[in-house]
Amino acid sequence: MKPVSLDSPRAVVAVIVLFAYNGMVIGTYASAIPIIRERLVLSSLQLAGMFVLTGVFAVGSMQVCGRLADKIGARRLCLLMIVPEILAAIGYGLAPSYPLLLIAGALLGTGNGGIDVSMNALAVQVERHRLDRGKGTIMSFFHGTWAIGSLLGSLAVSVVGTVIKLPPVTTLITCALVVACLGLGALVVAWRITPETDVITHVDESGAKMAIPAAAYLMGAMAIAFGLAEGTASDWSANHVQQVAGVDPRTASWAFTVMMGCMVVIRLTGDFIVARIGRRRLVYIGGAIAAIGYISAASFSSFPILLVAWALVGLGAGVIAPQVYAIAGHTAGGRGLAVVVTFGYATFLMGPAIIGGLVTLFGIHHTMFIPGVLLLGLIPLARVALREPAATTELTDAGTTEELA
Numbered sequence: 001m002k003p004v005s006l007d008s009p010r011a012v013v014a015v016i017v018l019f020a021y022n023g024m025v026i027g028t029y030a031s032a033i034p035i036i037r038e039r040l041v042l043s044s045l046q047l048a049g050m051f052v053l054t055g056v057f058a059v060g061s062m063q064v065c066g067r068l069a070d071k072i073g074a075r076r077l078c079l080l081m082i083v084p085e086i087l088a089a090i091g092y093g094l095a096p097s098y099p100l101l102l103i104a105g106a107l108l109g110t111g112n113g114g115i116d117v118s119m120n121a122l123a124v125q126v127e128r129h130r131l132d133r134g135k136g137t138i139m140s141f142f143h144g145t146w147a148i149g150s151l152l153g154s155l156a157v158s159v160v161g162t163v164i165k166l167p168p169v170t171t172l173i174t175c176a177l178v179v180a181c182l183g184l185g186a187l188v189v190a191w192r193i194t195p196e197t198d199v200i201t202h203v204d205e206s207g208a209k210m211a212i213p214a215a216a217y218l219m220g221a222m223a224i225a226f227g228l229a230e231g232t233a234s235d236w237s238a239n240h241v242q243q244v245a246g247v248d249p250r251t252a253s254w255a256f257t258v259m260m261g262c263m264v265v266i267r268l269t270g271d272f273i274v275a276r277i278g279r280r281r282l283v284y285i286g287g288a289i290a291a292i293g294y295i296s297a298a299s300f301s302s303f304p305i306l307l308v309a310w311a312l313v314g315l316g317a318g319v320i321a322p323q324v325y326a327i328a329g330h331t332a333g334g335r336g337l338a339v340v341v342t343f344g345y346a347t348f349l350m351g352p353a354i355i356g357g358l359v360t361l362f363g364i365h366h367t368m369f370i371p372g373v374l375l376l377g378l379i380p381l382a383r384v385a386l387r388e389p390a391a392t393t394e395l396t397d398a399g400t401t402e403e404l405a
Contacts, residue, residue, distance in 0.1 A: 023149025066338020093176020290316025
């Protein structure tokens with residue numbers, strides 16, 4: 001089989017398949033959690049235990065795969081990590097007991113964490129080779145396809161359950177098995193068209209191993225801000241609008257829909273904006289817009305204004321992660337990317353729980369000031385940590401060199 005070039009259209013399609021499938025796995029799983037809880041009669045403590053276990057395995061997988069992506073290439077890891085995602089979908093769809101559900105959660109964490117880092121590492125190299133040949137950035141578009149996959153996964157659960165009106169357990173099993181089958185298809189397609197990636201050796205001219213650049217940890221601090229912003233928006237936007245505006249739950253759900261819709265749109269168009277103003281400036285603007293959204297959400301109680309506020313959060317927060325991940329991958333390789341993704345992912349998971357504790361202290365309305373303030377703090381960090389990568393396949397600024405695998 002003829003090797004696929006990193007700057008070819010087939011390479012772009014391969015990354016889209018990986019991002020979209022991972023998004024679909026997570027979207028289906030997240031939407032099915034209420035059914036899983038009801039089916040196994042789980043307590044809040046048991047559900048929290050599953051979330052923690054999934055997160056621990058995800059963070060561990062991120063660290064391992066980030067380093068391996070540099071040493072053996074991201075392609076192998078992307079393909080390998082699809083397998084535990086397929087098994088996880090079967091597991092949470094069919095698990096008859098809590099211990100088996102925990103195994104499914106561990107598989108989901110392993111697959112999601114590993115593919116999250118490795119597919120971003122692959123995407124960074126595809127983008128770099130495109131830039132070398134005068135083509136535009138594409139990282140934001142890749143993240144947009146993840147969001148589309150997540151929406152499709154969530155929509156599938158809703159349609160099967162409320163439109164086709166299958167019983168809850170049948171809905172869960174049907175959607176989980178469909179996702180597993182799609183995973184097999186994604187694996188076959190990705191196997192054929194995913195390109196081999198460059199191996200990155202983090203050594204200096206004398207052969208000594210070099211430390212992860214300090215900028216990666218600064219970008220990790222930035223990831224805390226946008227991870228909390230995205231996590232809070234996903235878990236608390238509808239609840240916030242319901243309590244503050246006094247609307248019913250079905251009406252309040254529009255807050256999440258508007259926020260996610262704006263996030264998808266801005267991610268699909270983000271590369272067009274990057275080409276005109278650059279990544280660092282886009283992060284400034286995105287951070288400011290999302291901060292204004294959160295501050296507005298904490299200051300007003302009118303339903304229309306709150307919808308606009310959450311739309312601003314989606315527009316602003318949606319452009320930050322793709323740019324930060326891209327710069328981290330370009331300047332620090334897979335291991336630096338693993339640092340940033342881990343900070344962002346851990347905050348995305350734990351942040352909403354922290355917000356929940358703060359809500360009990362300060363009330364849900366004014367607690368929304370906290371993500372807004374953190375997003376404002378992201379802007380000066382961006383001035384120090386973010387540098388536009390040069391269009392070259394040699395990562396000299398990060399103290400790394402690349403050799404073709």
